[in-house]
Amino acid sequence: MVYWLPIYTFLGGFLLRSDYTTAKFIRKTRFLKRGEQMNNKLAETTFVLSRVEDLNPSERESVNGLTAETKEGLVVTEFKPGSFVKIRKFIPTNNLFTAMVDEQLNAGDRENISKGIKSSLQF
Amino acid sequence: MTTCDVDNHEIEQVTHNIHNCKTDIYIPCITTYDSFLGKPNKFSFSSQVFFEFASLHKSKGIELKNRKDPVKVYRTSPIQEVLRNIVETEYKTNKNNRISDAVSLVFSATDPPVFHSIMSPELSIFEKAIVLKEYCGNLANIIVISNHEKIGEVIKKAEIESHNSLPQDIQIMNTDEWLEKNWQQNNDLIRMAINIMKKKSLQEVQFGNIIIKFTTEPPQK
Numbered sequence: 169m170v171y172w173l174p175i176y177t178f179l180g181g182f183l184l185r186s187d188y189t190t191a192k193f194i195r196k197t198r199f200l201k202r203g204e205q206m207n208n209k210l211a212e213t214t215f216v217l218s219r220v221e222d223l224n225p226s227e228r229e230s231v232n233g234l235t236a237e238t239k240e241g242l243v244v245t246e247f248k249p250g251s252f253v254k255i256r257k258f259i260p261t262n263n264l265f266t267a268m269v270d271e272q273l274n275a276g277d278r279e280n281i282s283k284g285i286k287s288s289l290q291f
Numbered sequence: 292m293t294t295c296d297v298d299n300h301e302i303e304q305v306t307h308n309i310h311n312c313k314t315d316i317y318i319p320c321i322t323t324y325d326s327f328l329g330k331p332n333k334f335s336f337s338s339q340v341f342f343e344f345a346s347l348h349k350s351k352g353i354e355l356k357n358r359k360d361p362v363k364v365y366r367t368s369p370i371q372e373v374l375r376n377i378v379e380t381e382y383k384t385n386k387n388n389r390i391s392d393a394v395s396l397v398f399s400a401t402d403p404p405v406f407h408s409i410m411s412p413e414l415s416i417f418e419k420a421i422v423l424k425e426y427c428g429n430l431a432n433i434i435v436i437s438n439h440e441k442i443g444e445v446i447k448k449a450e451i452e453s454h455n456s457l458p459q460d461i462q463i464m465n466t467d468e469w470l471e472k473n474w475q476q477n478n479d480l481i482r483m484a485i486n487i488m489k490k491k492s493l494q495e496v497q498f499g500n501i502i503i504k505f506t507t508e509p510p511q512k
Binding site for chain 1: 381413439
């Protein structure tokens with residue numbers, strides 16, 4: 169009987185492993201489905217503005233392009249949709265928050281925004 | 292106006308935020324957002340300066356909760372809904388995230404709406420101005436910023452809806468007037484305006500009676 173033990177262990181391990189694989193597969197397909205659903209929803213990015221002088225040392229370190237000597241300017245923290253990852257960007261005082269908005273929009277986007285706003289006006 | 296849903300806690304937050312010091316509360320109309328985010332019009336430059344100014348004070352407000360911030364910019368709930376609808380429609384039809392990001396950035400420069408209402412985006416600014424004035428009294432200067440062509444008609448309608456005349460101390464001005472009025476007193480505005488001109492390679496801008504020109508000639512005495 170003892171001779172059969174390694175074989176039982178091997179078979180048991182194999183079954184467990186396949187179970188695990190199946191579970192992983194099911195989980196993966198579930199996530200895929202959820203991912204597809206997410207794709208059809210609006211993925212919203214969140215931005216938070218703060219001033220350089222208000223950041224603590226560890227926050228300062230995580231900002232690209234910000235040196236220890238920098239005392240003025242804005243930092244935009246961007247929270248990507250579906251992620252806890254924060255991206256911090258430095259906007260020097262000679263740069264502008266509104267320029268970031270300008271970079272996002274082309275003429276067609278602006279046209280669509282104006283059209284949407286006009287249709288909401290009552291006067 | 293009966294359609295307004297005022298949460299006492301939210302109002303308490305507003306009054307707490309003004310820190311018992313004299314505060315300017317700006318309530319931009321949807322037309323101000325249009326001048327900044329929509330097709331360029333005659334108010335685009337001053338609207339850009341206005342939102343730049345809002346972002347500067349918002350960034351102070353978030354990080355420095357204990358510091359007295361003399362400026363607050365609130366957006367109203369119907370404006371938020373209008374812009375969100377545009378974002379969602381654009382995403383559904385064109386899978387375009389650019390408008391969503393731009394709107395999200397503009398929202399980051401303003402404070403969230405203090406209370407909800409189902410009034411039209413134009414009327415709701417007056418509704419909120421009246422309520423905020425009532426709660427904040429002399430501690431807050433309420434300034435409605437609107438680039439609406441028919442602002443007179445909107446005010447009349449708001450007065451009919453509220454069965455009341457608009458309090459005299461609520462100021463209503465467009466972004467050009469706002470910039471012209473504050474130009475001399477505020478160095479931040481001068482810095483922002485010049486930076487925007489440089490960024491956009493603008494040689495000349497005009498708002499109200501003020502013309503700013505980039506020139507190599509010495510100023511005339």
